Amino acid sequence: MKITYLKHSGYVVEDAGRAMVFDYYEGNLPDFLEAVKLYVFVSHVHYDHFNPQIFQWKDQYPDIQYILSNDIEEKGFKESCTFVGPGQEVVLDGIKIRTLRSTDEGVAFLVQAGERRIYHAGDLNWWHWEEESRVYNEMMRRRFLHEMEKLEGESVDVAFLPLDPRQEEQYAWGFDYFMRHTRTGCAFPMHFWEEYEVYDRLIEDTRSEPYRQRVMKVSKPQQSFEV
Secondary structure, three states: OEEEEEEOOEEEEEEOOEEEEEOOOOOOOOOOOOOOEEEEEEOOOOOOOOOHHHHHHHHOOOOEEEEEEHHHHHHOOOOOEEEEOOOOEEEEOOEEEEEEEOOOOOEEEEEEEOOEEEEEOOOOOOOOOOOOOHHHHHHHHHHHHHHHHOOOOOEEEEEEEEOOHHHHHHOOHHHHHHHHHOEEEEEEEEOOOOOOOHHHHHHHOHHHOOOHHHEOOOOOOOOEEEO
16 A cells, blocks of 8 residues: 655545545645545545545546545535545445544544555544633543544554644643544544654654554655555
8 A cells, every 4th residue: 555645634644546625735646546446535625624625536537436524515616526424334336434433523434445444533532622611621531532433443454544743731631542442554644733752752752662563654745655
């Protein structure tokens, strides 16, 4: 499997003649063969996860399917689109797609493509903000843990997980919980707002000791990995 980091929460997964693009925001797609089957996933409508430019790709890649959070449905583009909400399961071309409810907007994706299982969190994260009230932060905690119960013990080949330095001391709560409660082969940080040093912070954090060797170091846009 080839993984390419685009920007922010945007990643591309290439495997077995297909390419899956998650939460494109900015950046350049890899040079696919034009015959590739392209699947475009968007977790929610926020500008840093959804760029309407994705609908122009159909001109170059006619064999394309869009799997979009249903808060994007109002944007008007319907062709080749499957709209999903939280807690759904759909199958497209043998690819099994399961969604979870985000703790912000939209969904997270758990994708079974052949023998591979891929998880993209979107904005499903343990959001804790010091400036928010205790009630708000407790609500976020409960919502996050409720969704994580559905993934307890799951085997995941590749996971894309928020690691947001804006959360200060709580920057890794969601990432850490996911890694401790699933059997994940490798994890890619995302949603770190180009503060690439957050990777080093995690690796030096004593909490990451059980899984730090499975966290991939993302250091620039368009960086590619073979996993």
